[in-house]
Amino acid sequence: xxxxxxxxxxxxxxxxxxxxxxxxxxxxxxxxxxxxxxxxxxxxxxxxxxxxxxxxxxxxxxxxxxxxxxxxxxxxxxxxxxxxxxxxxxxxxxxxxxxxxxxxxxxxxxxxxxxxxxxxxxxxxxxxxxxxxxxxxxxxxxxxxxxxxxxxxxxxxxxxxxxxxxxxxxxxxxxxxxxxxxxxxxxxxxxxxxxxxxxxxxxxxxxxxxxxxxxxxxxxxxxxxxxxxxxxxxxxxxxxxxxxxxxxxxxxxxxxxxxxxxxxxxxxxxxxxxxxxxxxxxxxxxxxxxxxxxxxxxxxxxxxxxxxxxxxxxxxxxxxxxxxxxxxxxxxxxxxxxxxxxxxxxxxxxxxxxxxxxxxxxxxxxxxxxxxxxxxxxxxxxxxxxxxxxxxxxxxxxxxxxxxxxxxxxxxxxxxxxxxxxxxxxxxxxxxxxxxxxxxxx
Ligand code: SF4
Ligand code: SF4
Numbered sequence: 412x413x414x415x416x417x418x419x420x421x422x423x424x425x426x427x428x429x430x431x432x433x434x435x436x437x438x439x440x441x442x443x444x445x446x447x448x449x450x451x452x453x454x455x456x457x458x459x460x461x462x463x464x465x466x467x468x469x470x471x472x473x474x475x476x477x478x479x480x481x482x483x484x485x486x487x488x489x490x491x492x493x494x495x496x497x498x499x500x501x502x503x504x505x506x507x508x509x510x511x512x513x514x515x516x517x518x519x520x521x522x523x524x525x526x527x528x529x530x531x532x533x534x535x536x537x538x539x540x541x542x543x544x545x546x547x548x549x550x551x552x553x554x555x556x557x558x559x560x561x562x563x564x565x566x567x568x569x570x571x572x573x574x575x576x577x578x579x580x581x582x583x584x585x586x587x588x589x590x591x592x593x594x595x596x597x598x599x600x601x602x603x604x605x606x607x608x609x610x611x612x613x614x615x616x617x618x619x620x621x622x623x624x625x626x627x628x629x630x631x632x633x634x635x636x637x638x639x640x641x642x643x644x645x646x647x648x649x650x651x652x653x654x655x656x657x658x659x660x661x662x663x664x665x666x667x668x669x670x671x672x673x674x675x676x677x678x679x680x681x682x683x684x685x686x687x688x689x690x691x692x693x694x695x696x697x698x699x700x701x702x703x704x705x706x707x708x709x710x711x712x713x714x715x716x717x718x719x720x721x722x723x724x725x726x727x728x729x730x731x732x733x734x735x736x737x738x739x740x741x742x743x744x745x746x747x748x749x750x751x752x753x754x755x756x757x758x759x760x761x762x763x764x765x766x767x768x769x770x771x772x773x774x775x776x777x778x779x780x781x782x783x784x785x786x787x788x789x790x791x792x793x794x795x796x797x798x799x800x801x802x803x804x805x806x807x808x809x810x811x812x813x814x815x816x817x818x819x820x821x822x823x824x825x826x827x828x829x830x831x832x833x834x835x836x837x838x839x840x841x842x843x844x845x846x847x848x849x850x851x852x853x
Pocket of ligand 1: 805
């Protein structure tokens, strides 16, 4: 009987981590559905970007209030969870406060964790008020209705509960230490939970042990559950922000990638000495892509799919988007959310069909993202600039437009006119090239 809690703890740990590993495998499989893209360049620049943007949160502080509070929650949550290591070891070995032998270092750590836990609670409450009472505009856009809104609040509630459990556990522990209860070593400092202790005054040792153990179990089970909740939530960004900022675009923002096959075609057209039949027919055939641009998630590259899973749904992109600000249907945040939703749908389809995707008559274009949204984009890059985790919604818009133009000849009439003019007149206007300088004489 003595080892029952240890065995139960080991089972909970194995199940929690097992599900997490399963989710990571699914995530990786879905991201790999994207096309390959070479991101082996500029390694030192990429490491710097990751350190500055993901670890240093440099783009978060562009909006100082939200940025500062986000840093508290981020640092607090990560650092407090260092204690999880002690909890896991205690759970497996049947010990209590295993690291207490560190003495004053331990006391300092527990004290700092408590201060951070308190700051996290304050920040979480402020975040909740911004979302639900003040109702900041970027949190009440149409794409945030339903699950995204619930998810945003759920994360706040979970963090609140986890931090409260941590402080409650410490308050009960501290009381038990004062009572000299067996197993409860004198260790730790409790600058915040000391204010909870009066609520526990007069309780018997057995009641205090019940409270301390309940808070301890709920705290660790809550962390394991939260770990598995990440896959279904925008909170996945706490893990993916790091690879995403590493693989993010390092070229200047306005630089678009060229389709290699189109570049080759143009080179042939521009070179009078070129022999279009010089290349072997097999090689030429292999170089022809199956499809120009993207109509579904499998046509995007894997970095774009990683972007979709990393999106925090913060809406900073949408709040800077000139199309959205002027009442157009386009929201770059929705582009990323739609991409993730469709990717998830494809993943579930594969799960249900032994790992093979069975065509479901749907695609990202039209079923998720409308043409109206795509053509509303001014390609200004404001969304890319605003994103705190280096996501590039514009690249997806461009790929989908490429599909519309090159596969379906479905550009809006104004664009078709302009492209015909460029083709015929070398300029976007419907005038003969010979007349281009007529304005000089007017
Ligand atoms: S690039 Fe397009 S989607 Fe992004 S902010 Fe500009 S208009 Fe909006
Ligand atoms: S794309 Fe970036 S800025 Fe836009 S909602 Fe997602 S994380 Fe926020």
